[in-house]
Amino acid sequence: MPHYALLFACCIACPVTAQAVEMSSETAGELHLNGFATLVATRADSGGAADYRSANYLSAGSDRSREWDFQNDSILGLQALWTPPVSGVTVVAQGVLANDTHDDFRPRMDWLFVGWQPSDAVKIRAGRTPFPAMMDSEVRWLGHARLTTTPQPETYFHLPMTSLDGASLRWRHNIEGGYLQLRAGFGQTDFDTASRTGVSSVDLRRVAAGSVELGGEVWRAYLGGFRTQARVHSAPLASLHDALAALAPSQPVAGEMAAAYPTDWFPVSQVSLGFEYLGAPWSFKTEAVRRSSDTLLIYAVRGWYAVGGYTIGAFTPFVTAGRQWQNSDLSPKLLPSGTPGGAALSAFYNATLIGLAQRRIGAGVRYDLPGGAALKLQYDRLKLDEDNSRGMFVNPQPGFIGRTDPINVLSLALDYQF
Amino acid sequence: MCSRLRWIISSDWLRGLLLACLLATCGGVVATDSNSVGTIAVVVRSDSSIRLMTRDEVYAMFVLDRRGDFHPIDLPESDPTRGAFYMRLAQKNLTMMRALRAKLVFTGAGRPPQQLDMPALLGRLAADNKAIAYLPATDLPSGTRSVAILQPDPSAP
Numbered sequence: 001m002p003h004y005a006l007l008f009a010c011c012i013a014c015p016v017t018a019q020a021v022e023m024s025s026e027t028a029g030e031l032h033l034n035g036f037a038t039l040v041a042t043r044a045d046s047g048g049a050a051d052y053r054s055a056n057y058l059s060a061g062s063d064r065s066r067e068w069d070f071q072n073d074s075i076l077g078l079q080a081l082w083t084p085p086v087s088g089v090t091v092v093a094q095g096v097l098a099n100d101t102h103d104d105f106r107p108r109m110d111w112l113f114v115g116w117q118p119s120d121a122v123k124i125r126a127g128r129t130p131f132p133a134m135m136d137s138e139v140r141w142l143g144h145a146r147l148t149t150t151p152q153p154e155t156y157f158h159l160p161m162t163s164l165d166g167a168s169l170r171w172r173h174n175i176e177g178g179y180l181q182l183r184a185g186f187g188q189t190d191f192d193t194a195s196r197t198g199v200s201s202v203d204l205r206r207v208a209a210g211s212v213e214l215g216g217e218v219w220r221a222y223l224g225g226f227r228t229q230a231r232v233h234s235a236p237l238a239s240l241h242d243a244l245a246a247l248a249p250s251q252p253v254a255g256e257m258a259a260a261y262p263t264d265w266f267p268v269s270q271v272s273l274g275f276e277y278l279g280a281p282w283s284f285k286t287e288a289v290r291r292s293s294d295t296l297l298i299y300a301v302r303g304w305y306a307v308g309g310y311t312i313g314a315f316t317p318f319v320t321a322g323r324q325w326q327n328s329d330l331s332p333k334l335l336p337s338g339t340p341g342g343a344a345l346s347a348f349y350n351a352t353l354i355g356l357a358q359r360r361i362g363a364g365v366r367y368d369l370p371g372g373a374a375l376k377l378q379y380d381r382l383k384l385d386e387d388n389s390r391g392m393f394v395n396p397q398p399g400f401i402g403r404t405d406p407i408n409v410l411s412l413a414l415d416y417q418f
Numbered sequence: 419m420c421s422r423l424r425w426i427i428s429s430d431w432l433r434g435l436l437l438a439c440l441l442a443t444c445g446g447v448v449a450t451d452s453n454s455v456g457t458i459a460v461v462v463r464s465d466s467s468i469r470l471m472t473r474d475e476v477y478a479m480f481v482l483d484r485r486g487d488f489h490p491i492d493l494p495e496s497d498p499t500r501g502a503f504y505m506r507l508a509q510k511n512l513t514m515m516r517a518l519r520a521k522l523v524f525t526g527a528g529r530p531p532q533q534l535d536m537p538a539l540l541g542r543l544a545a546d547n548k549a550i551a552y553l554p555a556t557d558l559p560s561g562t563r564s565v566a567i568l569q570p571d572p573s574a575p
Contacts, residue, residue: 034523081526092526115526120484130525144520217477218509278518280511311511368513370496417520 020418029084036417038143040073040150044382044409049400050393052409053194054150054157064103065395071099073150073413075141077110088117096141101160101192101199110141110163126167132185132209133159135222135274135287143415147283147309147318147366149378150411153392154303154322154360155272155289160193164207178216183224185209194394195297196352200234202298205265218279222287225271232297237261240348247339257333257349260296268293281311283318293328296352300327309366316366320380323359330355330388354401357385358392362409376413381406453571455502457555459564463547471566473507479550481508481518483528490531491539491551503552506568 021033044052051065054072079094094111113127130138139145140156151157166187173180190203211224241261248255274287288304305322330353335342364378384391387402460476462468468488471479478484480492481504493500495512504515519530534542540559542549550565558564 032529034529036520036524077524079524079526081523081529090526094524094526111526113526138525139521142520142524145517145524278514279509280505280514283514311513314513316513366513368516372516374513374516417516417523 027085029082029086031083032081033078034081034418035076035078036142036144036415037076038074038141038413038415039070040411040413042069042072042149042409042411043067044069044393044407046393046400046407048397049403050390050396052392052407053394054153054392054411071103071105074099077141079111090115090117098141101194121172123170123172124167125170128163128165129168129185129187131159131162131164131189131207131226132168132183132211132224133226133270134224134272134289135213135276137162142417143376143413144374144417147307147316147376148320148362148364149376149413152287152305152307152320152322154305154324155287157324157392158289158291158299158301158303161189161191161204164189164209166207168209178214181211181213181215183209183211183213185226195232195234195237196354197234197236200232200237200297202233203231204228204268205231219275219277222272222274222276224274225269227267227269229265230268230293230298231263231265234297236348237297237352238263240345240352243341243345244349247335247342247345251335251339251342253333254335254339254345257335257345259294260349262295262297266293266295266297268298282308283311283316284308290327296328296330299356301325301356302327305360314368316368318364318366320362320364320378321360323385325357325385326355353388354396355386355389356391357389359383359385372417374413374415376411376415378411378413380409380411382409383407453502455498455554456570458499458503458506458552458568459555459558460550460552460566460568461543461558461562461564462550463543464561464563466547466550466563466565468550468565473566473568476566476568477507480504480531480552481510483522483530485531487548489542489546489549491542491549492531492533493539493552494533494535497536499552499554502570503568506571 022030024030042052042054046052048065052069076097077094079092082091091114092111095107096110097105097107100106109128111128111130113125113129115123115125117123134155140151140162164185164187166185168183168185171182186208188205188207190201192199192201207226207228209226211222213220213222241258241263244254244258248258268291270289270291272287272289277284286306291301293300301324303322303324305320307318307320309316309318332350332353334346360380360382362378362380364376367375369375382391383406384403390396390401460471479488479490501512504510510518522528523530539551543551543562555564555567
């Protein structure tokens with residue numbers, strides 16, 4: 001049975017069978033078991049020229065094309081929250097079953113941390129903790145936490161990791177009619193991700209993240225960011241780097257090209273801004289991100305999205321829009337004629353210069369069902385913005401990159417939590 | 419335009435799902451006109467140590483899970499009192515409250531109030547002096563007392 005079919009069965013069964021479990025005893029404390037499931041079906045009219053991948057983990061493209069894609073953002077999550085009989089201490093384990101970079105459903109332990117809250121204001125977490133990178137980093141899995149069928153791609157598509165092995169500190173101060181919250185986190189992580197030459201593995205070390213959030217009863221504003229040292233392992237790109245580096249003493253342009261694909265550590269930083277309004281019946285959220293990187297292993301990108309909805313009973317129609325760019329220099333480079341192997345190296349280098357500039361408008365509706373389920377229907381119209389762009393698509397066939405015709409995407413989601 | 423329409427409706431699976439959505443509308447979450455419910459009282463057992471609560475304290479207990487050693491209790495989503503309670507307390511409808519609860523639970527930050535239907539809730543209030551719930555103010559059972567009041571908001575949508 002395909003994994004997504006198993007997930008679908010779980011989604012259908014959940015409203016019937018699943019419920020939060022609570023157990024408590026004076027000696028062992030309290031244990032709470034909760035879960036969430038989202039089944040998303042996506043269809044993009046790319047004419048078979050490329051596969052839409054909106055996934056939380058960007059699939060490298062397994063060459064599997066699916067007319068209706070159930071794997072992109074479908075997810076099943078289970079969480080155990082243990083409150084031992086020690087003041088202020090909690091232990092959280094959260095496992096998810098989701099599509100991974102290799103386009104397979106695999107379980108992963110996303111969070112496993114010990115929290116200590118010595119006061120209402122301060123909370124410390126250590127272990128595998130949520131990566132505090134953007135406004136909704138901690139809840140990007142949760143269908144119930146958003147109006148749209150999937151996390152907003154213009155910001156979360158570029159961040160294929162959700163947890164950090166390290167520690168974080170949260171300080172929250174209540175002020176008249178609102179709150180001020182500061183977060184800081186430090187740690188490391190590693191993951192596989194899609195690259196233009198197949199699957200690459202990425203190490204992030206010395207990740208330092210911080211955020212400031214100011215909120216009231218119906219709004220919140222967010223400013224956050226992180227800085228890290230990154231290293232990317234990709235055999236084809238390492239070969240390209242080495243060949244170009246060997247030519248660098250005699251050909252300065254080869255040195256520039258080699259520097260775009262370093263085999264050593266390099267810095268990456270990101271800042272993001274967000275604002276949310278939740279005052280019934282209106283809701284509105286917007287977020288913008290800017291990531292800086294001097295290499296082409298991890299692009300410098302910018303992106304923003306906005307989504308607004310109006311609730312009428314159990315229905316919340318919404319509209320959404322977003323745009324993303326790469327800031328990295330993707331201009332083609334050529335080694336001087338006569339350079340040994342220069343033509344092939346230039347061709348390889350220039351073939352990697354695939355952008356992701358894209359704009360999107362969309363509309364949809366969320367419908368809340370009794371018993372903890374919600375149905376969503378969303379239509380998006382995507383437009384690739386530049387000649388070298390593949391947007392959020394993988395497995396592009398000749399002629400797709402830089403396509404000028406818009407692409408319609410329809411997605412349906414069933415969310416459930418218990 | 420016709421070809422796009424054909425593309426959208428060309429899947430049996432999609433047609434089936436849309437039909438399911440249509441049928442499901444019969445059982446959607448109860449839409450509540452907040453003001454169709456009269457005054458709501460936040461209630462505890464008569465011998466509870468809570469004397470009075472401010473609106474901020476009620477918000478902290480029911481929305482932010484700052485419950486201390488008390489036991490907040492929710493009515494089911496289908497009970498109009500629940501929708502009216504959170505609309506007046508937090509300006510949140512049920513869809514928004516689901517989103518907030520999802521964030522609360524799945525960030526390990528807390529847990530929602532226990533949900534009980536009305537008979538079970540009344541039984542729990544009678545049996546537990548740490549229990550705290552909300553009820554229509556005209557309907558308070560004996561042995562309980564009000565610690566906060568939420569009036570209808572004439573300006574609410």
